Amino acid sequence: MLLSDLKRNQLAEIKRVLPSPIxxxxxxxxxxxGTRISLALKAPLGDPIAFSVDGYYLSMRKTEAQTxxxxxxxEGS
Amino acid sequence: xxxxxxxxxxxxxxxxxxxxxxxxxxxxxxxxxISNIPGTTIDLKIGHARIDDVDVKVIDTPGTYSNQAKSKDxxxxxxxxxxxNPERPDVLIYVADASNLRRNLLYFSQLASxxxxxxxxxxxxxxxxxxxxxxxxxxxxxxLGVPVLICNGRTGQGVDKLKSRLIKPAFTCxxxxxxxxxxxxxxxxxxIDNLLTRTTHxxxxxxxxxxxxxxxxxxxxxxYFIFLGVLLLVFQAVFKLAEYPMELIELGFDALGIWLYDxxxxxxxxxxxVNGVIAGLAGxxxxxxxxxxxxxxxxxxxxxxxxxxxxxIMDRILRxxxxxxxxxxxxxxxxxxxxxxxxxxxxxxxxxDRIITILVTPLxxxxxxxxVYTLLISxxxxxxxxxxxxxLKALMLLAMYFVGTAASLIAALVFKFFIKQRGLSYxxxxxxxxxxxxxxxxxxxxxxxxxxxxxxxxxVILIVSVFLWFLASYGPNTEEGSIKPTExxxxxxxxxxxxxxxxxxxxxxxxxxxxxxIALITSFAAREVFVGTMSTIYSVEDEENIASIRSKMQSxxxxxxxxxxxxxxxxxSLMIFYAFAMQCVSTLAVVYKETKQLKWPVLQFVYMTxxxxxxxxxxxxxxx
Numbered sequence: 038m039l040l041s042d043l044k045r046n047q048l049a050e051i052k053r054v055l056p057s058p059i060x061x062x063x064x065x066x067x068x069x070x071g072t073r074i075s076l077a078l079k080a081p082l083g084d085p086i087a088f089s090v091d092g093y094y095l096s097m098r099k100t101e102a103q104t105x106x107x108x109x110x111x112e113g114s
Numbered sequence: 115x116x117x118x119x120x121x122x123x124x125x126x127x128x129x130x131x132x133x134x135x136x137x138x139x140x141x142x143x144x145x146x147x148i149s150n151i152p153g154t155t156i157d158l159k160i161g162h163a164r165i166d167d168v169d170v171k172v173i174d175t176p177g178t179y180s181n182q183a184k185s186k187d188x189x190x191x192x193x194x195x196x197x198x199n200p201e202r203p204d205v206l207i208y209v210a211d212a213s214n215l216r217r218n219l220l221y222f223s224q225l226a227s228x229x230x231x232x233x234x235x236x237x238x239x240x241x242x243x244x245x246x247x248x249x250x251x252x253x254x255x256x257x258l259g260v261p262v263l264i265c266n267g268r269t270g271q272g273v274d275k276l277k278s279r280l281i282k283p284a285f286t287c288x289x290x291x292x293x294x295x296x297x298x299x300x301x302x303x304x305x306i307d308n309l310l311t312r313t314t315h316x317x318x319x320x321x322x323x324x325x326x327x328x329x330x331x332x333x334x335x336x337x338y339f340i341f342l343g344v345l346l347l348v349f350q351a352v353f354k355l356a357e358y359p360m361e362l363i364e365l366g367f368d369a370l371g372i373w374l375y376d377x378x379x380x381x382x383x384x385x386x387x388v389n390g391v392i393a394g395l396a397g398x399x400x401x402x403x404x405x406x407x408x409x410x411x412x413x414x415x416x417x418x419x420x421x422x423x424x425x426x427i428m429d430r431i432l433r434x435x436x437x438x439x440x441x442x443x444x445x446x447x448x449x450x451x452x453x454x455x456x457x458x459x460x461x462x463x464x465x466x467d468r469i470i471t472i473l474v475t476p477l478x479x480x481x482x483x484x485x486v487y488t489l490l491i492s493x494x495x496x497x498x499x500x501x502x503x504x505x506l507k508a509l510m511l512l513a514m515y516f517v518g519t520a521a522s523l524i525a526a527l528v529f530k531f532f533i534k535q536r537g538l539s540y541x542x543x544x545x546x547x548x549x550x551x552x553x554x555x556x557x558x559x560x561x562x563x564x565x566x567x568x569x570x571x572x573x574v575i576l577i578v579s580v581f582l583w584f585l586a587s588y589g590p591n592t593e594e595g596s597i598k599p600t601e602x603x604x605x606x607x608x609x610x611x612x613x614x615x616x617x618x619x620x621x622x623x624x625x626x627x628x629x630x631x632i633a634l635i636t637s638f639a640a641r642e643v644f645v646g647t648m649s650t651i652y653s654v655e656d657e658e659n660i661a662s663i664r665s666k667m668q669s670x671x672x673x674x675x676x677x678x679x680x681x682x683x684x685x686x687s688l689m690i691f692y693a694f695a696m697q698c699v700s701t702l703a704v705v706y707k708e709t710k711q712l713k714w715p716v717l718q719f720v721y722m723t724x725x726x727x728x729x730x731x732x733x734x735x736x737x738x
Contacts, residue, residue: 058538064299065180066542067217072303077325078545081334082430085439085541092245093214094328094545096426098433101540 038109041086041102043076049107050074057104067091068105121169123201124280125194127225128209129218130177131419131546133237135159135555136267137209138174141277159562168281173203179217180299181224195228205284206232207276212242212249212264213547215314219306220299223291231284232260235276237267241547246319254313259288268552324419324547331420337427344420345446348411352404352450359403367396386583394579397640398572401451404481406564408450412443413556419546429541435523436530437474438467439541445471445522448478449515452701453571454563456708464539470529472708473718476701477522477694479515482641486692487514489645492664494685517693525721574700578639585609586636586650605650610635624691624727625684625734637697644692683737687730695726 043049051072054060067090068074077094078087084099128134142161159174173194181192194201206225210218215236226232234254236242242249255262261279265272289309294301330336371392378384415421421443429439437445440462447455455475462468479487491510498506589608605611614631621631633647645663652666670679696702702715709715 059540059542061182061299062540062542064303065182065220066544067220067303069300069303071307078328078332078426080332080427080430081337084430085426087328087332087426087545091214091216093217093547094324095542096422096545097542098429098540101542 038107039103040074040088040105040107041099043074043088043102043107045076047112048073048075048110050110052106052108055104055106059101059104063097063101063105066095067093068095073110074107119167119169121171122205122281123171123173123203124205124207125173125175125203126207126209127175127221128177129179129211129214129221129544131544132177132209132211132218133265133267134177134209135174136552137207137235137237137265137273137276138172139554139558140265140267140270140273141170142172163277165277165281170280172207173201178221180221195225195230197228203230205280206230207235207280208232209235209237211238212236212247213238213245215242215247216303216306216310219309220302222287223293223302223306226287226289226291227293229286231286233276233279233284234258234260234262235272236262236264238547239264239266241322244320244322246317248315248317250313250315254309257289257309257313260285322547327548328423328545331423332427337423341424341427344415348408348415349449351411352407355407356403360400363400363403364396367392367399371396382587385587386580389587390580390583391576393583393646394576394639395572397579397643398568398575400642401481402564402568405450405454405567406560408447409454409560409563410556412447413559414551416443417549417551417556419548422543422545425541425543426545433539433541435526436467436470436533437526438462438464438471438539439543441467441471444475445478445519448475448480448522451480451482451567451571452476452478452698453704454567456701456704457566457570459708463537465536466533467539469533469709469714470526472705472714473529473721474522474525476696476698476718476722477518477525479518479693480641480698482698483514483518483692485642486637486644487511487689489648489663490685490689490692493667493680494682514689514693517690521694521725525725570704571700574703575639578699582610582636582639582643585613586632605632623734624730625681625687625738626691627679630688634691634695634697637692638699640700641692641697681738683734686737687734690733691726691730693726694722694729696722 038049040049040051051068051070051074053070054063054068072090074088074090076086077089078096080086080096085096086099086102087094087096088102089095126134126138138159138161142163158176161172161174163170163172175194178192193199194203195206196202208222208225210222222232222234236249251262251264261284263272263276263279265276290305292301292305331340371388374392375384375388378387412421415424424442425439428442432438432441441459444455444458444462447458452475455478456472459468459471459475462471488511491507495507495510500506500509586605586608589612591607610632611628613635614628617631617634618626618628621634626634629651632651633644636647637644648667649663652663652670667680668678671677672679696719702719705715705718706712
């Protein structure tokens with residue numbers, strides 16, 4: 038699944054960051070394969086989205102979250 | 115052992131929001147200035163500290179996440195680390211937010227490859243502990259091979275230790291951060307993860323204040339209400355608090371002018387000093403209170419972390435208009451003055467987003483337009499109250515702010531279709547943890563930004579004021595020793611008067627006569643000069659008394675028809691002209707400096723003044 042499809046309370050692990058002009062930027066912010074990530078906040082209209090990664094909040098646009106492939110670790114409550 | 119007096123250069127580096135600036139302020143105190151990196155226009159903060167016998171020069175580099183430059187500021191941060199750079203520092207003080215060590219160490223791992231001795235300083239240990247982090251400091255120090263210190267940016271705890279460590283021999287990092295060519299970032303993170311599993315331990319964590327309050331501040335409904343409330347509060351405070359010092363400054367400059375007028379002999383030197391230089395200086399200095407107070411509130415919003423949330427909730431809306439969430443800061447600053455606002459566009463990474471923000475920011479109603487609006491509104495709008503409490507005049511003023519904001523957003527939308535995209539627009543941004551404002555940082559930010567406003571705007575306004583003084587004092591027929599009985603006759607026969615009359619046919623369709631024409635020309639120094647020019651034209655003795663200018667202007671009638679010159683149509687047309695026209699030479703100068711291309715200030719001048727002309731024309735023709 039893509040990071041943009043992540044729902045509240047779900048925990049995921051990044052599988053890979055798809056090649057795109059922002060690939061490097063996404064990765065240097067800590068989104069590299071193996072990193073745990075969860076949804077933290079959604080701006081009004083559901084875009085941009087803030088994720089909790091490495092214990093900090095990282096905000097990105099929906100289209101940017103679509104360049105990150107994740108796999109679900111657990112569903113959450 | 116005491117060394118002989120020597121000097122070393124240290125550079126502070128780290129991610130944005132890591133507490134670097136606080137540390138810089140603690141190390142250097144007030145011994146700091148903003149200066150250019152040789153060969154660039156980027157300003158860096160440079161400070162000095164005397165530690166024992168050593169003079170330490172400290173360079174505060176802009177915060178960045180990696181050595182792959184994304185914005186102009188980040189590019190500069192890296193230039194000074196190159197081996198051939200004469201400014202290359204002797205030691206790097208790398209500041210890392212301990213609550214977010216993994217990401218903070220990425221840039222550290224990249225800087226380690228420059229082979230400059232390093233000191234690692236960990237900040238925000240309190241947040242890190244709340245997040246359940248346990249750190250084996252000795253182990254980390256041994257693994258990296260560089261000193262690791264803990265500092266508290268808020269209290270300054272640990273800074274003395276850092277200072278004494280700074281003058282001892284430093285070492286380059288010997289930890290082997292892997293950076294394979296194929297995937298440098300992922301591999302660097304892998305070696306950081308290895309390092310952190312050996313040196314840290316993650317316990318269970320408590321919920322942070324930030325995590326509790328963010329759902330409210332970014333709420334689809336409450337988020338915008340809170341933002342609007344904060345905005346209203348800030349602007350109310352800016353105008354209320356600035357009133358008194360502004361009045362004092364005006365009185366002070368008036369007194370200075372009168373004093374010089376009395377003690378100097380009546381010649382052109384007196385005239386240029388009093389009517390050119392003093393008047394020009396007054397026009398700059400009078401805005402310092404408003405600008406300083408606005409900067410004060412903006413720095414609080416930024417320092418506490420709230421500004422990032424404003425960008426977060428505004429991004430989707432602004433993106434549709436060709437801007438980005440990061441355009442919020444420049445646009446809001448533009449409501450005080452376009453000059454610092456345009457300088458604030460530097461942290462917008464995308465070129466197109468930045469150019470559009472620069473182009474439309476001067477349409478926001480800056481404080482120089484305020485005296486013009488106040489005079490014109492008092493001319494045309496009666497002293498009545500809507501619903502018994504809301505002043506019609508205040509409502510009109512609010513409408514002018516609305517017109518300016520709407521115009522800048524619409525202009526952005528138009529430019530979105532005409533300016534080609536360069537690079538990708540993105541909004542990958544950290545939402546920093548909330549914390550209470552660090553007053554020392556805020557104080558210094560306000561001081562430095564106000565200073566750069568005075569210097570940037572000051573020199574341009576001064577030159578333009580002196581030039582306009584010349585235009586208003588001399589004319590094609592001025593003879594040596596010729597005495598003009600009144601100021602108005604002198605103005606009429608001056609170059610400015612001739613220009614006013616020359617452009618009269620062009621501005622007549624807008625409802626303006628040659629007198630207004632003169633004011634339009636002199637307004638190029640700064641818009642508020644309109645008021646002073648009007649008082650000269652109508653020979654008002656007491657320049658400060660708006661009521662007397664108003665009554666003179668009100669009684670001015672057309673010689674042929676006997677109808678008042680300042681009808682509602684003319685006043686509205688004039689206000690619209692001032693709302694849209696690019697009449698600020700200092701802003702154009704800053705736009706040129708920031709874009710390094712003449713075409714942008716030229717485009718800005720043409721589109722804004724063209725828009726002003728067309729809009730005023732339509733307004734006048736409809737209302738007359």
